[in-house]
Amino acid sequence: MRRPLAALVLFALASISSAAAPTKTPTHPHGHGYALAGVVVRVDVAAKTFAVRSAAGTETTLLRTSATRVQGEGLKPGDHVAVRFLEKDGKKIATSVRVESTAVAAVTPTAPSGTR
Numbered sequence: 274m275r276r277p278l279a280a281l282v283l284f285a286l287a288s289i290s291s292a293a294a295p296t297k298t299p300t301h302p303h304g305h306g307y308a309l310a311g312v313v314v315r316v317d318v319a320a321k322t323f324a325v326r327s328a329a330g331t332e333t334t335l336l337r338t339s340a341t342r343v344q345g346e347g348l349k350p351g352d353h354v355a356v357r358f359l360e361k362d363g364k365k366i367a368t369s370v371r372v373e374s375t376a377v378a379a380v381t382p383t384a385p386s387g388t389r
Contacts, residue, residue: 306359306368309333313352323348323367325356335367345372 311327315334324334335358337348346352348370355371 306357307365309335309356309358311354313348313350313354316348316350325354333365335365337367337370341367342369343372344370345374348372 309325309327311325311333313323314326314332315324317323321337322334323337324332326332335356348354353373355373356367357369358365358367360366
C-alpha cells in the first residue's frame with residue numbers, strides 16, 4: 274500500500290514541477306528592447322525611416338514614430354547614433370535615438386550589444 278501511494282505522490286510532484294517550468298525562453302529582452310550603435314546612412318522623412326550601419330557593417334532600417342525620443346541635433350546621414358528599438362509586426366520601431374557629436378563618438382565608441 275505504501276509503494277503505490279509513494280509512487281503516486283512522486284508522479285504528482287514531478288508533473289507539477291514540469292508544468293511550472295517555462296516552455297521556451299524569450300527571444301528578446303522585455304521592456305527595453307534592442308540596442309544598436311552606428312552611423313546613419315540614410316534618412317527618409319516621408320516614410321519616417323532611417324538606416325544605421327553598425328561597426329560590423331550590417332545595415333538596419335528603423336521606423337521613427339511620434340513617440341520616438343531624439344536626443345541631440347537632428348537626424349542626418351553621417352551622424353553617429355545609439356538607438357534603442359522594439360520589433361513589432363516585422364518592423365523595427367525606434368524608441369530612442371541619441372545623436373553623438375563626432376568628437377564624443379571618436380573618444381567613446383558605443384559597444385555593440387546583441388543586435389540582430
